[in-house]
Amino acid sequence: MSATENKAQASRTAGVNPPGGTTGPASSTEDAELLAALGYEQKFDRKVSLWANFALGFVYLSPLVGVVALFSLGLSTAGGPSIFWIGIVGIGQFLVALVFGEVVSQFPLAGGLYQWVRRLWNGRYAWFTAWTYICCITIGITSTALYSSDFVASLFAGTADNPGISSTPAERLFIAIGMTIVCLICNCFGTRTLALISKIGLAAELIGIVLVGLYLLIFERHNSVSIFFETSSSNHSNYFSAFIAASLVGLFLFYGFEACGEIAEEVPNPSRSIPRAMQLTVAVGGVAALLAFVGYALAAPDLASILSGKDSNPIPSILQSSIGTVGTKLVLMVTLTSFIAGVMSQQAAASRIVFSFARDDMFPGARIFSKISRGHRVPMNALLAVNVVPLVIFVFVYYSPDSLNRIAAFQMLAGYAAFMMVVLAALRMRVKGWRPAGAWSLGRWGFVVNVAALIYGILGMVLLAWPTGDSGTPLVDRWIALIGFLIVSAVGLAYLLTAKPEGKSTAPEGDALEVAERLRNRAALLETSTGGN
Template sequence: MTPTHETPTTPPPSGPVASAEDVELLAALGYEQRFDRKVSLWGNFALGFVYLSPLVGVLSLFAVGLSTAGGPSVFWIVLIGLGQLLVALVFGEIVSQFPLAGGLYQWARRLWNGRYAWFTAWTYICCITIGITSTALFSSDFVASLFGGTAQHPGVASTPLQRLLIAVAVTAVCLVCNSFGTRVLALISKIGLAAELIGIVLVGLYLLLFQRRNPVSIFFHGSSASHPGSYFAAFVAASLVGLFLYYGFEACGEIAEEVPNPARSIPKAMQLTVVVGGLAALLAFAGYALAAPDLEAVLTGSDTNPIPAILQSSVGTVGTKLILLVALTSFIAGVMSQQAAASRIVFSFARDEMFPGARIFSRVTSRYRVPRNALLAVNVAPLLIFVFVYFSPDSLVRIAAFQVLAGYAAFQMVVLAALRMRLKGWRPAGAWSLGRYGFAVNVAALVYGVLAMILLAAPTGDPNASFADRWIALIGFLVVSAVGLVYLLTAKPDRKSTAPEGDALEIAQRLRDRAASAASAERSEA
């Protein structure tokens, strides 16, 4: 067994729960087992699904998509889903060879080097931090409608103070639940998955089959309230419907050291997340659009929160309240999964001595085996942003725009690193592989990702908005990138780390040799 680079710690008498094979693979990659492996394939899929959260995505972006480009905006769910599936396939090959806590950070480190990985992780941590923030804040209107809506006015917009208090409460509840370990995380993720499927599949099918008020042709006739001069520009602007939806599947890999047989199960969980999440979102979007009692008000932008009214007219007051409760469950599960993903990448960062306060943030609690200090740390910035949004309520959409651009940038840094290593001769040697199709999929994923980033960085379509408002996503991304680069070049955190890096070729050969030896031993026994 290859010795690990970590300083050994004294585990409690029972020790971490893990199979000998998983412990051996982790040791071969340079680490010791410190987490319990209690998250099954379905628990891992549930975690990624509630992070991606098609229900939350559709509820948050339904009105935006229809008011921007009308019914055809639904096709962005399909287009972006296919592109993100390519990225998920690339990630599947990487995580199968490197099933390590920290996901994108570890993958970039092994495919390139510590400095490149640091910047990738910095970008991604900023993305997830804003993700926690925006998901908690977007839940406020649904909580307000759940407890304050009436039959006459089912959709209630939360006040700035209510939004602040609800977001803080949701974040605090999720933080407490996450502190009880991966078993609780997996359980709530499964509950969130069930809630998502009930809220999307059952409700979506019911609306499509029994509450259709608008013709299917609305999906083939564009309209634009915000881009009257050019429908093409409106359709491109509506790409946010898909772009904001499809990220979160990478969270399956962030907790790789808490999943049994991760080299095989995590790639499957990622792909299931994208495919099932995309189909569910498509069904929900279509169902709500066809059942809207006043579609014209949504298309013109005069009704910015139409979901409660659609539900009220379709399933009544009691049904609406139940579905809003399901939506709240999805929001909570989504925030929990984002907190878990962010804390694991901070833990992995600190474990490699690449993060300020590394000794503090690399600790794992002895009872529940949770990086509690890292969990607390990733919730500090969201609390500060909650206060900022309280004083500037219109800033939420701008903050979310930066969040998604940063996430896509971090994804493509890993895709680029994988392509670079392939050109140097790397052939992924994990238990799951694309084989001869890997190179073509990698190139296609990179091309798609660059185009997606261009769409996200493009200015908003409102010509009357200020320069900063029109370019807010790109400006935010450049500012965060500049801060990260300044710290990276001045503090040089990568020089303090002795963790393995740039060893994808070496590890691949080692895994192939191990597989060949195992096969030879089996033949000898036979």
């Protein structure tokens, strides 16, 4: 790059706020200038506020959906102590969110993880990260839609005598397809609709967790808090393996905060607001999940049947005994709203990373998937594409109803792998001298937090790959998460090594040090021009 080009590029960062400086809401012009300095043209509408961005991440993480989907699994696997996984994983994922915050603050680009590692490492590393993450998030759409089926069935078919009915394979298939199509249609109306439904989903989550949870804790306690310290294991030969198996309660829950960064080009002042949204998502989501889990567990009228695994859908029954038929139906409606918002946010995040991937010409058909609709400014082709695989998996689960939890386990292993590729790339660049220069930074604590986040993530991947079941469980079923991850990785690597897609792309890569230096120089110029004020 010539000196003239360097000056021109530096001048385009005129709207960048100095690290640690006083910051007001950045204008759309300033955001566009920063985007241009990073090599891209503003195409999306910036209509997602800090509150809406937090709502998007929160409904994607969805503590209400996570708790109601895995409440029975956790208790039947390891009993009350399974709740501790919410705290353990919450702390670990908060460290990851801090690392992500520093990276997205310097690179607030659509596509999140893919763009971050491209700038921290190179295009080849970014391609494999994106492949892994796209597989994860696509299956996330699948599992969330499928987990909603029992609650939809209970809402429309449950009775006072049997409020917590389980959906049949056929009902699960049609409910999941219907859920996906409804969310897809809503997403087609653009960022404003996505932000609105995310806010509605956030309100629904808070009503379903805070109000109901507090009511159950105060007025409907049937069990002692000692249940959270009493070990039990009905499906494992020893309690340690049972407790490890229950880690899915936390590992599945704290996933989705990265979605705040996937739509960075639709957020005003993204360098400062997105890190805050990520941190709020993990912190508030963790507290909400704990409140919901405790409330439902202490209010369960027949805890023994849940611990033994006889009652696989206990939430409606707990609600029925506590707040009656009408109250149960209302809470199930709130829960359904959360499921819809969650699927929508996953579709939006997946479509943005596919769009970003295509914008850099990183796979065949990139021109098709990099198009933005004129009316609502949505990557329509990418949005349609990310819903194809979920429809196929819905049919697979129809023929193999017991495969849902195994699919979810693979989903999370792939997600953690993609997360750790970002954390590793950030640590590698720090060793080379990179000091994050976005509007939000950890300062001198960055290196320590980065190392701690990597250690946590590796341990999380080990837990997710850990064989499930006991010695009587078929070998493939015990190792299904790891097997699925290795197959997906092998397919991705085969394509990467043979097609060499990164060679076709001319997008910037590996420029974290250079960009940070430009941002620091600009901050120094701004400080000098304002007299240090």
